[in-house]
Amino acid sequence: MYNPKSMKAEEFINHEEIIESLAYADENKDNLHLIRQILDKAKERKGLSHREASVLLACEIPEILNEIYDMAQQIKKDFYGNRIVMFAPLYLSNYCINECVYCPYHKQNSNITRKKLTQDEIREQVIALQDMGHKRLAIECGEDPINSPIEYVLESIKTIYSIKHKNGAIRRVNVNIAATTVENYRKLKEAEIGTYILFQETYHKKSYEELHPKGPKHNYNYHTEAMDRAMEGGIDDVGLGVLFGLELYRYEFAGLLMHAEHLEAVHGVGPHTISLPRIKHADDIDPDVFDNSISDEIFEKLCALIRICVPYTGIIISTRESKEVREKIIRLGVSQISGASRTSVGGYEEDQRPHDTEQFDVSDQRSLDEVVRWLMEIGYIPSFCTACYREGRTGDRFMSLCKTGQIQNCCHPNALMTLKEFLEDYASEKTKKVGEKMIESELNNIPKEKVRKICENNLKEIENGKRDFRF
Numbered sequence: 039m040y041n042p043k044s045m046k047a048e049e050f051i052n053h054e055e056i057i058e059s060l061a062y063a064d065e066n067k068d069n070l071h072l073i074r075q076i077l078d079k080a081k082e083r084k085g086l087s088h089r090e091a092s093v094l095l096a097c098e099i100p101e102i103l104n105e106i107y108d109m110a111q112q113i114k115k116d117f118y119g120n121r122i123v124m125f126a127p128l129y130l131s132n133y134c135i136n137e138c139v140y141c142p143y144h145k146q147n148s149n150i151t152r153k154k155l156t157q158d159e160i161r162e163q164v165i166a167l168q169d170m171g172h173k174r175l176a177i178e179c180g181e182d183p184i185n186s187p188i189e190y191v192l193e194s195i196k197t198i199y200s201i202k203h204k205n206g207a208i209r210r211v212n213v214n215i216a217a218t219t220v221e222n223y224r225k226l227k228e229a230e231i232g233t234y235i236l237f238q239e240t241y242h243k244k245s246y247e248e249l250h251p252k253g254p255k256h257n258y259n260y261h262t263e264a265m266d267r268a269m270e271g272g273i274d275d276v277g278l279g280v281l282f283g284l285e286l287y288r289y290e291f292a293g294l295l296m297h298a299e300h301l302e303a304v305h306g307v308g309p310h311t312i313s314l315p316r317i318k319h320a321d322d323i324d325p326d327v328f329d330n331s332i333s334d335e336i337f338e339k340l341c342a343l344i345r346i347c348v349p350y351t352g353i354i355i356s357t358r359e360s361k362e363v364r365e366k367i368i369r370l371g372v373s374q375i376s377g378a379s380r381t382s383v384g385g386y387e388e389d390q391r392p393h394d395t396e397q398f399d400v401s402d403q404r405s406l407d408e409v410v411r412w413l414m415e416i417g418y419i420p421s422f423c424t425a426c427y428r429e430g431r432t433g434d435r436f437m438s439l440c441k442t443g444q445i446q447n448c449c450h451p452n453a454l455m456t457l458k459e460f461l462e463d464y465a466s467e468k469t470k471k472v473g474e475k476m477i478e479s480e481l482n483n484i485p486k487e488k489v490r491k492i493c494e495n496n497l498k499e500i501e502n503g504k505r506d507f508r509f
């Protein structure tokens with residue numbers, strides 16, 4: 039029985055409800071009267087239910103699609119402006135006791151080199167990341183209670199936060215580790231993590247169990263209920279995601295929105311972020327084996343609809359996607375992208391991209407400096423801001439600021455100040471030139487004079503060597 043308030047996975051992600059929603063969407067995909075009503079509701083920026091959203095996803099009427107894209111762009115502009123927050127993944131270990139069939143780190147893969155970073159190696163990696171200009175990391179780790187227990191993850195977070203190399207600092211560590219206990223989530227919270235990210239991979243229980251034949255991850259309910267345990271452990275920013283390509287995208291889309299509805303219904307706050315990865319080639323993994331892969335056009339539509347359905351949730355796109363795809367979908371609602379990522383364990387300090395421990399092929403292989411310049415050239419402000427969680431603006435506090443639009447008063451000046459730090463410390467001359475020009479013109483877009491004056495003053499202080507200003 040479908041119940042968004044239930045704490046049981048199969049009741050809040052209810053298979054029958056998804057099947058009925060998809061049938062309802064098929065029946066109504068040309069029902070212009072209903073579609074108009076749904077679009078009118080979306081215009082209020084209060085989000086859409088999984089059923090309403092499924093109708094829009096099924097709809098193929100060109101003029102409606104154009105309206106969806108226009109609305110997504112407008113919502114993106116109104117809530118996120120022209121800012122894009124930058125981050126990088128850091129792989130700690132690829133030892134794993136699970137057997138996820140789409141991941142090269144699966145236990146049976148004997149081709150891949152197994153590696154776990156020591157604290158000294160983490161130090162080297164973090165210095166290399168700081169030297170590029172990164173301030174925000176997402177740590178990734180395979181599940182292995184012997185090789186990478188929670189104590190190892192906690193020690194690594196401590197190491198990462200402790201490193202201050204030149205003007206560098208990692209100011210926010212987001213964590214992507216396997217589903218765990220409330221007690222361990224509490225420990226992660228005490229270690230001052232930013233967002234806890236856990237991809238569902240697929241919401242389809244039967245497929246989930248086939249795709250995860252062995253290991254603790256096989257337990258669909260334990261995995262799906264992980265965000266509730268994380269929230270019980272005090273983590274109030276959680277990040278959802280599915281791996282598009284594993285199951286039918288319409289099913290995943292409905293499941294993803296149901297999960298967001300559940301978090302809102304039970305905890306009063308929806309997901310902080312939603313990641314949109316698509317399955318990619320990797321050692322031992324051929325993406326063509328998975329016959330649910332989606333085209334770039336469907337990917338764009340999904341991104342635009344997520345922007346409309348959960349306007350206050352950040353959307354993350356990784357370097358799995360090419361520059362061309364990223365350029366197209368950034369305007370539809372993406373708020374965070376990774377840059378210069380290495381998806382191997384270690385490798386940030388090496389000139390050549392190592393492949394022997396890589397989780398997936400990276401499509402966008404540009405340097406951070408190149409990505410930053412490219413974003414500015416296409417009209418976006420690359421932001422290295424990490425202010426909210428450091429100012430205690432998390433969970434429902436963050437969401438209420440978001441919903442009233444007040445967060446914009448922080449995001450925009452913070453983007454300019456952190457970009458300025460990047461330009462001073464890490465940018466090439468070419469990038470610096472583009473960046474200075476952008477900061478100068480974007481200062482005019484800070485509506486409150488008092489805030490603008492403080493920002494201008496802080497920008498001068500950054501030139502004089504001071505760092506880490508924030509609103």
Ligand code: SF4
Binds near residue numbers: 134135144
């Ligand atoms: S997806 Fe995660 S849990 Fe599964 S094999 Fe890869 S690293 Fe292990």
Ligand code: SF4
Binds near residue numbers: 421427448
């Ligand atoms: S002010 Fe908060 S919401 Fe805005 S970019 Fe910074 S961390 Fe994100």
